[in-house]
Amino acid sequence: MRGKRSKQYRKLMHAYALTFHFRAPYQVLLSSTIIRDAARFKMQLGSMLSNTLHGEIKPMITQCCIRHLYNAVPEPGHEADKERWIEVAKSAERRRCGHHELETPLSEEECIRSVVDAKGSGTNKHRYVVATQEREVRAAMREVAGVPLIYINRSVMVLEPMAERSAEVREAEEKGKVRAGLKARRGAEAGGVKRKAEEEEGEEGEDEGAQEEAAAPKKKKARGPKGPNPLSVKKPKKENQEKSAGKKVEEERSVLRKAAKQDPQAADKAVKAEVAVGEGGASADGASGKRKRRRKPKESGDAASALKAEVGDEE
Ligand SMILES: [Zn+2]
Known part of the structure; x- marks a missing residue:
């Protein structure tokens, strides 16, 4: 043959x-x-x-x-x-x-x-x-x-x-399979949405993201369980921020000191700048000390105003 x-x-x-x-x-x-x-x-x-x-x-x-x-x-x-x-x-x-x-x-x-x-x-x-x-x-x-x-x-x-008769049966069956396949996929996706929603319930401000992911092709589904646990991710992030803020302050200070050595006239500026940087660093390091300082003049100041002051300092 x-x-x-x-x-x-x-x-x-x-x-x-x-x-x-x-x-x-x-x-x-x-x-x-x-x-x-x-x-x-x-x-x-x-x-x-x-x-x-x-x-x-x-x-x-x-x-x-x-x-x-x-x-x-x-x-x-x-x-x-x-x-x-x-x-x-x-x-x-x-x-x-x-x-x-x-x-x-x-x-x-x-x-x-x-x-x-x-x-x-x-x-x-x-x-x-x-x-x-x-x-x-x-x-x-x-x-x-x-x-x-x-x-x-x-x-x-x-x-x-x-033969035509057989081909018709075959075609009908394949259409049925495609339909059944789509149904099964839809069902799986719906399940995926539910699971995802449950997983992300604890997270803040990510509801929209979750919905978008659910609507996306099923490939993304597999990512769900493997995604980073927000509870384990957020803390280190905060520490890193604090560390990097502290580092920045140190770097700026050393730059200013160097500048002061090279240009004695700039020493005065440097001191002023250092004070400013120090204040910025304090807010990044944890505002407790500074908040106390700030509150002293008006002890009746509410929490909101204290917060505003902090935000202002950081900029
Ligand atoms: Zn016979």
Whole structure:
């Protein structure tokens, strides 16, 4: 089998597996006609079937089809073929169709239809693959959803493209899956929002951020639990601020001292500046001392005014 066709058939069987749950070993119903043509073209029916279907096969044949085979007369010059037919038929598992008591067997179309879709519900309950040379049988089987169809065309085995009826079922199922997938995702996102909201309840001023994150694609969800715990983050931040404020003050002081050494005239300025910096540093270091100083002149001053004074100093 050529590479391109092989790939195409593999893909097709994958589609049958997804939508109609086909699994190897594939049960292949053989009609008398495909057994006869395989013998005529000297084809190894079993290995060709499993190559075409990309998996182990379980050949089967109905009682009626066997009877048709026994009754058939080989073409002149091909009398020896009959032996081969019977050999192949015997190597297949006999599928009881319940027609063996009839005086004459049912037509292969009627018999195969009764085996594939006994209730006439249009479904291939036992997941049969049907291999037949008769166009009428294949046409009938195309009306049943999910029946892979095989025939031989001039010594080439062909797996028919998925019939319209089957393709419709497949399409509907895929749409359903997409819908179900979206639903599931929405559900998960809603859950994510709830969880996030609960996690961030304790944080101040981040409600808007939380909502934005929830609305964003689901990738962000995973970040939630890994995000920094605000309680563990905020304290160090404050300490750092204090430290850096203290550092700044020290740096400015040393700069001013240096400037004073280089330029004696600037010494006076430097002292004034140092005082100013010192006040700034005090507010960063913790305002308790300064607040006391400030409050002394007007002890009745309320907390709000004290706060204002602090803010003013920092700038
Ligand atoms: Zn039958």
